[in-house]
Amino acid sequence: MPNPLHNLPPTAKGIVAVLRVLPRVSRPRTALLAGGVVVSAVLPIGIAVVTGLLIGAIPIAARDGADSPAADRVGTLLIAVAIAILLERLTSPLLRAAVSTLGRDVDRYLQEVVLSALARPRGIAHLEDPSVIDEVRIVRGLGMSAHRPGQTVEALPEVLTSWLRAIGSAAVLTWFHWWLGLLWLVVWPIIVYRMQRDYLRVGEEGFGQSAQLRQAEYVRDLALDPPPAKEIRLWGVLDWLVTRFDTLWQAGIGPIRRARRPRPGMVLGSASAILVINVVSYGLLAYAAVRGDLTLAALAVFVGALADANEYAVGDEHLYLSNAAVTVPKVLSLEKRLAGDSAEPGLPVGADVPAQEIRYEGVLFRYPGTERDVLTGLDLVIPAGQSLAIVGDNGAGKTSLVKLLAGFYEPTGGKISVDGTDLASLDPEAWRRRVAVLFQDFTRYHLPVRDNIGLGAPEHAGDEDMLRRAAARAGIGDLIESLPNGWDTVLSQAYTDGVDLSGGQWQRVALARAMFAVEAGAKVLVLDEPAAALDVRAEAELYERFLDLTQGLTTILISHRFSTVRRADRIAVVSGGRVIEAGGHDDLMDQDGRYAHLFRLQAERFQPVGGTDA
Ligand SMILES: Nc1ncnc2c1ncn2[C@@H]1O[C@H](COP(=O)(O)OP(=O)(O)OP(=O)(O)O)[C@@H](O)[C@H]1O
Numbered sequence: 326m327p328n329p330l331h332n333l334p335p336t337a338k339g340i341v342a343v344l345r346v347l348p349r350v351s352r353p354r355t356a357l358l359a360g361g362v363v364v365s366a367v368l369p370i371g372i373a374v375v376t377g378l379l380i381g382a383i384p385i386a387a388r389d390g391a392d393s394p395a396a397d398r399v400g401t402l403l404i405a406v407a408i409a410i411l412l413e414r415l416t417s418p419l420l421r422a423a424v425s426t427l428g429r430d431v432d433r434y435l436q437e438v439v440l441s442a443l444a445r446p447r448g449i450a451h452l453e454d455p456s457v458i459d460e461v462r463i464v465r466g467l468g469m470s471a472h473r474p475g476q477t478v479e480a481l482p483e484v485l486t487s488w489l490r491a492i493g494s495a496a497v498l499t500w501f502h503w504w505l506g507l508l509w510l511v512v513w514p515i516i517v518y519r520m521q522r523d524y525l526r527v528g529e530e531g532f533g534q535s536a537q538l539r540q541a542e543y544v545r546d547l548a549l550d551p552p553p554a555k556e557i558r559l560w561g562v563l564d565w566l567v568t569r570f571d572t573l574w575q576a577g578i579g580p581i582r583r584a585r586r587p588r589p590g591m592v593l594g595s596a597s598a599i600l601v602i603n604v605v606s607y608g609l610l611a612y613a614a615v616r617g618d619l620t621l622a623a624l625a626v627f628v629g630a631l632a633d634a635n636e637y638a639v640g641d642e643h644l645y646l647s648n649a650a651v652t653v654p655k656v657l658s659l660e661k662r663l664a665g666d667s668a669e670p671g672l673p674v675g676a677d678v679p680a681q682e683i684r685y686e687g688v689l690f691r692y693p694g695t696e697r698d699v700l701t702g703l704d705l706v707i708p709a710g711q712s713l714a715i716v717g718d719n720g721a722g723k724t725s726l727v728k729l730l731a732g733f734y735e736p737t738g739g740k741i742s743v744d745g746t747d748l749a750s751l752d753p754e755a756w757r758r759r760v761a762v763l764f765q766d767f768t769r770y771h772l773p774v775r776d777n778i779g780l781g782a783p784e785h786a787g788d789e790d791m792l793r794r795a796a797a798r799a800g801i802g803d804l805i806e807s808l809p810n811g812w813d814t815v816l817s818q819a820y821t822d823g824v825d826l827s828g829g830q831w832q833r834v835a836l837a838r839a840m841f842a843v844e845a846g847a848k849v850l851v852l853d854e855p856a857a858a859l860d861v862r863a864e865a866e867l868y869e870r871f872l873d874l875t876q877g878l879t880t881i882l883i884s885h886r887f888s889t890v891r892r893a894d895r896i897a898v899v900s901g902g903r904v905i906e907a908g909g910h911d912d913l914m915d916q917d918g919r920y921a922h923l924f925r926l927q928a929e930r931f932q933p934v935g936g937t938d939a
Contacts, residue, residue, distance in 0.1 A: 379402040438657070
């Protein structure tokens with residue numbers, strides 16, 4: 326059955342989307358919002374009607390005297406007006422407080438929806454998809470005052486109340502002339518619709534500039550963030566950044582600014598329609614009153630209704646609706662889109678996996694959105710419990726084959742199997758708990774050192790003994806003890822008592838994180854250039870302990886340093902996305918192929934007196 330919501334105008338769809346989200350955020354506050362809106366809409370109409378009746382009753386009471394039934398009626402009407410006004414005054418602040426909290430909760434909820442949606446797919450390809458990144462930018466803006474869908478929630482009572490009031494007022498006017506009430510009923514939605522269409526155009530234009538504004542924000546952050554600060558100052562790029570930011574920002578904001586300019590046709594059309602309908606309404610009321618066709622009470626009621634009918638579609642609240650119309654459906658559709666990519670629950674992964682081997686068979690791989698195969702039919706067997714070193718030129722595909730092993734991407738051809746089972750059919754989370762990787766571009770978490778290490782297996786992060794063992798294996802136990810707050814020291818200068826580490830110290834922290842994952846049960850250890858930032862002594866130390874570190878594990882070591890590579894049980898040379906040589910150090914030297922050539926080349930550079938022993 327076709328969904329009738331598909332035919333709604335976008336703003337209405339946005340409002341419906343927000344309304345659907347509300348009960349998921351808080352049922353009681355949603356109920357309060359609904360009740361408050363109805364009460365806020367009905368009360369002013371009630372006040373207008375009762376005030377009209379009051380005005381009509383006063384001359385009769387004045388004529389009949391203080392003890393007359395007419396005077397009693399005035400008294401009752403007075404009490405009714407007072408109660409209604411009191412209720413109206415009480416409802417408004419209560420409602421405002423409730424929706425303000427609800428609005429903030431909606432912002433939080435939508436951010437959480439996207440955070441979990443982004444974590445759902447099996448790999449990380451979606452995080453590099455520009456269309457996803459553009460929509461993620463909206464999520465980053467969700468907490469900002471300019472783009473909060475929560476503002477829509479906060480505006481809803483005002484907007485819905487004014488709409489309900491306008492409908493109620495139009496209904497009251499039908500008592501005067503049925504066609505006049507109908508005219509108001511038709512004209513005001515058309516004006517609201519056209520205004521919303523304009524607001525929405527601006528919002529969509531803003532979204533369309535997401536990529537441009539993302540670049541501007543990136544350039545701005547280069548000037549604001551501490552990590553690039555050194556280079557920015559060294560090269561004197563600050564002025565360049567400011568100019569570039571200005572150019573990108575103007576280019577992004579220009580179309581939004583142009584879309585925001587009021588369109589004379591729209592403004593004139595709406596103003597004329599409002600003017601004409603008001604002139605007709607007040608003119609007819611005045612004419613009827615002068616002719617004596619209306620009582621004083623009826624005149625007061627109809628004038629009050631006209632005033633209320635004019636109160637719709639003014640104020641910023643209506644602009645906020647378009648925030649929801651643009652952002653909320655996009656956020657929810659992003660969730661739906663990524664849910665389609667969700668990891669199927671795969672086969673369980675035993676605690677001793679891999680027990681036999683990891684096998685790459687004719688693996689082809691091309692990064693999403695690119696034209697070139699990075700792996701071009703890679704065959705490789707990694708026996709369980711052994712160490713394999715991978716060497717090769719920059720860009721040969723070494724790190725890429727590790728990313729496939731960790732399940733961040735799926736091969737575009739061929740197959741990777743673990744103990745004979747296709748990697749793609751394993752439960753991705755369970756498999757990743759078996760794999761510990763020290764990435765070449767590891768993350769420096771601005772968190773306490775205990776978290777920096779514990780994040781290797783968050784479910785064990787409170788295990789002090791395990792943390793200490795991992796730190797000791799990575800050779801940073803003493804360093805941690807010497808920090809100002811020991812294990813609780815935040816690894817960032819941006820916090821009081823925080824400490825930044827040297828490149829080599831950071832690398833050891835990252836190694837400790839990988840070792841913590843090993844302590845927690847990972848069986849495959851991948852070290853991608855683990856000594857890149859280490860000094861000579863630390864590197865020597867690391868490799869002295871290499872056998873100890875890798876004992877019982879299936880280890881993949883990627884390195885350009887042949888002195889360390891040779892310690893591995895087997896070595897594979899990767900070139901152009903495939904393995905061109907594989908074997909032990911001695912075998913490969915005997916083969917006198919690529920490996921032997923590179924080994925001798927490096928050895929010559931480091932051995933001043935002719936030796937080849939790197
Ligand atoms: N996320 C990505 N999207 C698109 N292309 C990528 C991505 N990551 C890497 N590449 C490309 O894949 C190719 C192989 O990169 P990879 O990092 O696997 O090489 P590598 O052998 O590890 O190199 P190095 O020794 O320099 O670390 C390179 O040409 C690189 O540009």
